Amino acid sequence: MSNNSILLKIEKKVAYITLNRPEVFNSFNREMALNLQNVMDDCEASDEVRAIVLTGNGKAFCAGQDLKEVTDTELNPGFKKILEEHYNPIITRIRSIKKPIIAAVNGVAAGAGANIALACDIVVAHENVSFIQAFSLIGLVPDSAGTFFLPRLIGFQKASALAMLGDKVSATEAEQLGMIYKLIPLEIFDQEVNKLAFKLANMPTKALGFIKQLFNQSMTNTLDEQLALESKLQIEAAQSEDYAEGVAAFIEKRRPEFKGK
Numbered sequence: 001m002s003n004n005s006i007l008l009k010i011e012k013k014v015a016y017i018t019l020n021r022p023e024v025f026n027s028f029n030r031e032m033a034l035n036l037q038n039v040m041d042d043c044e045a046s047d048e049v050r051a052i053v054l055t056g057n058g059k060a061f062c063a064g065q066d067l068k069e070v071t072d073t074e075l076n077p078g079f080k081k082i083l084e085e086h087y088n089p090i091i092t093r094i095r096s097i098k099k100p101i102i103a104a105v106n107g108v109a110a111g112a113g114a115n116i117a118l119a120c121d122i123v124v125a126h127e128n129v130s131f132i133q134a135f136s137l138i139g140l141v142p143d144s145a146g147t148f149f150l151p152r153l154i155g156f157q158k159a160s161a162l163a164m165l166g167d168k169v170s171a172t173e174a175e176q177l178g179m180i181y182k183l184i185p186l187e188i189f190d191q192e193v194n195k196l197a198f199k200l201a202n203m204p205t206k207a208l209g210f211i212k213q214l215f216n217q218s219m220t221n222t223l224d225e226q227l228a229l230e231s232k233l234q235i236e237a238a239q240s241e242d243y244a245e246g247v248a249a250f251i252e253k254r255r256p257e258f259k260g261k
Contacts (some may be wrong), residue, residue, distance in 0.1 A: 004020070004031065004035075005019070005020050005021055005029075005031050005035050005036075005208065006018070006020055006032060006035040006039050007020045007057065008034050008039050008042070008043075010046070010048055010049060011236055012198055012201060013048065013049065013051065013198075013201035013202070014049070014050070014051050014052070014053060014194075014197040014198060014200075015046070015048075015049040015051070015052045015053070015199045016053045016055070016087035016197075017036070017039055017040070017041040017043070017052060017053065017054050017055070018055055018056065018057050018132065018169050019032065019036070019054075019056045019057065019061070019062055020032075020057045020163065021057075022056075022057045022058025022059070022060070023058075023068075024063070024066055024068075025058070025059065025060035025062070025063035025107075025108065026056040026057065026058065026060050026061065026062045026113070027062065027063040027064055027066040027067075027113075028062070028064065028065055028066055028086060028087075028112065028113075029066045029069045029075075030069065030075075030077055030082075030085075030086065032088035032227045033069060033082075033085075033087070033090065034086070034092060035239060037089055037090060037093060040052075040090075040093045040094075040095070043097070043099070043146075044093075044097045044098070044099065048065060048206045049099065050099060050200070050201040050202075051099060051100050051101075051102070051146075051197050051198075051200040051201040052097070052099055052100070052102070053072055053101075053102045053104050053124075053193060053197050054100045054101060054102065054103050054116075054120060055103075055104040055105070055106050055193075056105075056106050056107060058107070059107045059108075059109045060106075060107040060109075060113075061103075061105045061106055061107050061109040061113055061117060061129070062109055062112070062113025062114075062116065062117075063108060063109065063110045063111065063112070063113055064110050064111025064112040064113045064235040065082065065111060065112055066128070070082070070112070079249065082146060083143055087116075087143055087144040088144075089233050090116060090144070091115075091116065091119050091144055091145045093161075094116070094119045094120055095119060095212070095216055097206075098205075098206075098209030098213070099205060099207050099208070099209065100121045100122065100201070100212070101120045101121050101122075102120060102123075102124065102196060102197055103116075103118075103120035103122070103123040103124070103192065104119035104120070104124055104125075104189075104193045104250075105117050105123060105124065105125040105126075105129050105149070105171075105180070106125075106126070106129070106189070107128070107129060108129065108130050108131075109125075109129065109130070109131050109132070109133065110131075110132040110134045111132070111134045111135055111144075112143060112144040112146075114131045114133060114146070115133075115136075115142065115143070115144035115145055115146035115149065115150070116144055117131075118131075118145075118146070118149045118150060118153065118179065119145055119149055121212060122181045122184070122195070122196070122200075123180040123181055124178070124180065124181055124182050124183070124184050124189075124192070124193060125171040125174065125175075125183060126171060126182055126183065126184055126185065126186040126189045127170075127171055127172065127183060127185065128171070128186060129170075129171040129174075130168045130169060130170055130171065131165060131168075131169045131171075131174055131179065132167075132168050132169070133146060133162050133163045133166055133167075134165050134166055135163070135166070136163065136164055136165070137166040142163050146163065147159075147163070148219075150162070150163070150179075152219070153177075153178055154177045154179050155178050155186075158177065163244070171183045171196065176201070202258060203258060204237075204242035204243070204246065204258045204260065205242070205258070205260030205261075206237065206240045206242060206260065206261065207237050207242060207243070208238070209235065210233040210237055213229075213233065214226070214229060214230060214233060214250045217229055240261060241259055241261040242256075242258045242259065242260065242261060245257060245258060245259070246258070
């Protein structure tokens with residue numbers, strides 16, 4: 001399944017979503033932003049999909065907003081529409097989909113492109129990748145939840161400096177900072193992404209969705225609120241088919257066969 005700006009392939013319970021405007025480093029225009037939302041909705045609803053990989057076609061992951069669109073007097077949707085109808089809904093979908101999402105960052109991730117990657121559950125990159133909070137370099141502020149996730153990932157001081165200075169961060173430094181989960185050598189990047197995605201796709205999907213919900217709520221909950229939510233979701237998880245299978249497999253000393261239910 002595909003369209004002009006977003007490609008979708010489903011294989012072994014993994015949905016591979018590819019940003020597909022390589023001629024402009026996969027920068028977003030309105031068509032691509034809306035198409036991505038629609039494809040993510042399809043992946044959320046599909047029983048075939050138990051894990052998602054988000055990546056880019058060509059040399060870049062995503063260069064952020066297509067500046068030609070915002071400088072074209074006829075095509076320019078305006079920043080209010082861009083934020084409220086493009087980027088904000090993409091971020092809320094990434095965090096609300098009850099399936100794990102891997103950002104397989106295959107090239108430069110700049111501006112909104114960087115922050116969309118950082119909003120995913122697991123971020124991997126190879127050694128030729130760089131991350132750039134490019135907003136201040138053209139007189140803008142970080143959006144796409146960059147000011148929410150970045151300081152939580154790497155700390156206030158470092159995040160503030162990167163947002164203000166627009167420094168380029170290598171994948172090596174991003175791994176050291178805790179900005180990403182892992183740096184994978186380029187020569188085995190695709191292979192390792194697939195291995196990670198297939199592993200997630202065969203894990204107890206309902207429990208992974210609960211983990212995602214818990215981490216989302218931990219951003220704003222008090223300790224007591226978080227403990228209460230942990231209790232609630234643990235009770236629900238213990239009623240799942242996957243929990244019963246996991247316990248049976250442990251007792252029988254065999255590999256569990258989770259169904260995501």
